[in-house]
Amino acid sequence: MVNTTIKARIEQIKYECEGIISLELIPVNQNSFPSFSAGSHIDIKLPNGHTRSYSLTNAPNQYDRYNIAVKLEEDSKGGSAWFHHEARVGMEIQTLPPSNDFEMVPSDKMTVLFAAGIGITPILSMIAKLNSENHAWTLHYSAKTKRQRAFFPLLEKLRENSNGQIHYYLTAEESSRMDLQAIMQASPEGTHFYCCGPASFINVFIEAGQNHPAENIHFERFSASQEAATDGGYNIHLARDGRTLPVEAGQSILDVLLDSGIDVQYACSEGVCGTCKTTVLDGIPDHRDDCLTDEEKAQNKAIMVCCSGSLSKTLTLDL
Template identity: 55%
Template sequence: MNDFPLCESAANSVFFCGGIGITPVVPMIRRLERLGAHWRLHFAARHRARAAYAEELALLPEADARVTMHLENEGTRVDLRRIIAQSPAGTHFYCCGPRGMVDGFIEACSSLPPEQVHFERFAAASESATEGGFEVVLKRCGRRIPVPTGKTILDVLLDEGVNVQYACSAGVCGTCRTGVVDGVPDHRDDFLTDEEKASNSAIMVCCSGSSSPTLVLDL
């Protein structure tokens, strides 16, 4: 926790977490509860059943007002800029999560005093697949999109204007989970279970690639 300290004297604290980024934040919230301090939590996860500490957080006093779950299966996303802009002056902001979330957080806090901005990064155990050399096929419309060297599947989908939800860009939060109709994914995420990876029925397009020349996605 030394690299991600809690400012106990802050009048108001707002936390942003993605996936397992909730882990160091829970003890911070417990401490603020003991101090009687004001805090809010925004927690991004694929769905409530896979969100760590969700049950514990729901038991906190006034949890309905202070804990906001941003769940992929409900179509909700964290609007960092809006939340930060609408928070009281002097609020201390915290973010722990994957690279994409933390980068967005730092950018959204760029105009704030540095002492009010706290973050901790984590990354997936594997590097994102950027070798390219395969095609993705969008099953619902039949489009074929080549994935070149240096880009992820998510990169090319966004470049082509395909509407894909994503958050962490590191294969941890589960937001970009996409169904696989045919082909063999090269799994690089830390979200799917070993059984789910073995079934080849889903892929995290933000970081995983393809072991087959063509990968048909349920898009």
């Protein structure tokens, strides 16, 4: 299925906390955007040519707008830096329709949500959905400092008159850390657990959830569980283009492709969204992503070029 891009206008930009802004997007040529479910994200095509994925933070029944939040990343390849330094109210951008890799499962049991840092974004939409169903929930939300705790006023508003509770943790200021294992152990049977945040946080969540039914454990990564392969020392051969290009230490395959003017689609640059999946014709990739299954990795027929490298001297790509 071909996804048609939708024109959106930046209606509002708001400072949410240190390093994080939120944006409200409204449709340009229609009254409403396509509907979405809690936990969805949109892929935004930026004027600088980059495509980036952002979770929708608003309630799933509010599709007259899309709300997103963007954290300024130090090593931004043009996504977060564009939003923080160049985006202005009134500008038009293109987005693809929402998709959801972090679906909520219908349940009449308790819901426990875990978030760290910018990982709060899909959780906001989930809380709005749970509130609309008068469902019981508890959120455990961790940030380094009060100044880095995003959406505090909105969270307090979502908690008001709801069936929900929120526990905040400030890891640098108060040394308060959430004990995911203890929280999960103390939760009633049948509880569904949802988690979003950095790779290390998700890894702790997965470990803590091992004694719970797998169907009750849900998470979304914003970064891959492994370091990107940037040791270099190999070549990529582009079968259709005809060129052979060296990948030097400190570079990803994606860096080399972009520097060489190859038009390759990418979004997260972290090995979690699958946008940069490229067919491998020959050679053995050094898989570092969280998109391909173990079986797919063993077949060596595809690679996520944003984070994976090569175990063979030359990797031939269908580019």
